[in-house]
Amino acid sequence: MKRIAVLASGRGSNFQAVIDAVGAGSVPAVIVRLITDNPNAFAIERACNAGIPVTVVDFDRFPDRTAYEAALLEAMRECGADLFVLAGYMRILGARIVREFSGRMMNIHPALLPAFAGLHAQRQALEYGAKVSGCTVHLVDEGVDTGPIILQRCVPVLEDDDEETLADRILVEEHKALPEAVRLFCEGRLVVEGRRVRIR
Ligand code: GRF
Numbered sequence: 001m002k003r004i005a006v007l008a009s010g011r012g013s014n015f016q017a018v019i020d021a022v023g024a025g026s027v028p029a030v031i032v033r034l035i036t037d038n039p040n041a042f043a044i045e046r047a048c049n050a051g052i053p054v055t056v057v058d059f060d061r062f063p064d065r066t067a068y069e070a071a072l073l074e075a076m077r078e079c080g081a082d083l084f085v086l087a088g089y090m091r092i093l094g095a096r097i098v099r100e101f102s103g104r105m106m107n108i109h110p111a112l113l114p115a116f117a118g119l120h121a122q123r124q125a126l127e128y129g130a131k132v133s134g135c136t137v138h139l140v141d142e143g144v145d146t147g148p149i150i151l152q153r154c155v156p157v158l159e160d161d162d163e164e165t166l167a168d169r170i171l172v173e174e175h176k177a178l179p180e181a182v183r184l185f186c187e188g189r190l191v192v193e194g195r196r197v198r199i200r
Contacts, residue, residue, distance in 0.1 A: 004034055015047075111134070
């Protein structure tokens with residue numbers, strides 16, 4: 001059994017998808033902790049309902065970014081996780097954290113990377129006029145949404161889409177892609193060769 005910790009900042013629907021997959025027995029893992037930077041995140045309620053311990057590292061309570069990152073690093077070390085899943089974690093992780101947990105941190109992004117990295121990916125896809133978009137699960141490196149790609153799933157962009165309808169369609173795929181990537185990691189089936197992640 002692998003030990004998973006999840007980092008989430010808000011609604012936590014991707015976190016819930018991982019909770020459900022673990023609960024259904026399709027991922028050989030135990031979720032040992034939710035770490036959040038937001039004391040009001042709905043993800044906290046989801047963790048409590050599932051009996052998962054929560055650590056709040058509230059960004060606003062630290063004098064600066066360095067102090068915040070030190071506390072976050074400490075919280076991450078403490079939970080002794082094999083894998084850290086960024087599920088709607090809205091802060092960029094500092095180089096020290098990325099280096100320490102390199103190869104065992106994954107993130108879900110609501111676009112087909114390398115297109116539309118960063119914030120408001122669904123809006124970016126619409127404004128660009130893309131005809132397809134989707135989601136990407138990738139390993140975390142020191143860039144913003146630049147790490148090696150584990151899985152992607154596509155959706156069409158429809159004529160009358162707005163940001164919300166497109167985001168909803170992508171979210172359905174996120175909820176499949178993230179648990180699947182977590183499962184592959186936990187089964188030891190991901191082999192990283194440079195930028196390519198091979199699935200054994
Ligand atoms: C998702 O669209 C995820 O791809 C992005 O932030 C959103 C989080 O949604 N990084 P939720 O909190 O998992 O519901």
